[in-house]
Amino acid sequence: ILNVEQSPQSLHVQEGDSTNFTCSFPSSNFYALHWYRWETAKSPEALFVMTLNGDEKKKGRISATLNTKEGYSYLYIKGSQPEDSATYLCAFMSYGQNFVFGPGTRLSVLP
């Protein structure tokens, strides 16, 4: 059974703060890592697909990095806004396997 972990489980930040969280996954047999944002009562929204060691992706104030050799990915949010409040999920893929999601990091941005 593949183990995908995310930390912290939840965090509260003030509007304007920058923050980051971690997704840890098995370092062997890596194929791809996906990040999703899931706002309450909405569909999970795809943020990034990361496939190569050292990948860095950016979308507005959100960016992500990938280290496949040590088995982790960081998601950064610069200048958090209340609309960033959501659960952030990572999904790990190994060769020939489907998504294995982490438990998510629940972010609350306080105005």
Added chain:
Amino acid sequence: DTGVSQNPRHKITKRGQNVTFRCDPISEHNRLYWYRQTLGQGPEFLTYFQNEAQLEKSRLLSDRFSAERPKGSFSTLEIQRTEQGDSAMYLCASSLALKPGGKETQYFGPGTRLLVL
């Protein structure tokens, strides 16, 4: 709206009853996935279809669960003789896979929240 849709959004049922959920994927997508998500956990893979063929089923999918995608478009997930442990969010996703073993993005619906009393 051309996204993935799911119906119903909420379902409350009594233990022992059967329930059926529907998923309408993005129209040109050939793959369709079902996941289950419980409180404090990430979505767990249940099964997926390539067109109308069901290609993989998780061990989580007991004999009481059945999924179909008869014409390679919409899909249904049926749970027979529901149990309280079936209470969860059931998510559907679709993707366009251009080659085997692709890394393509999965696009999710809003889910159906099931509560079994």
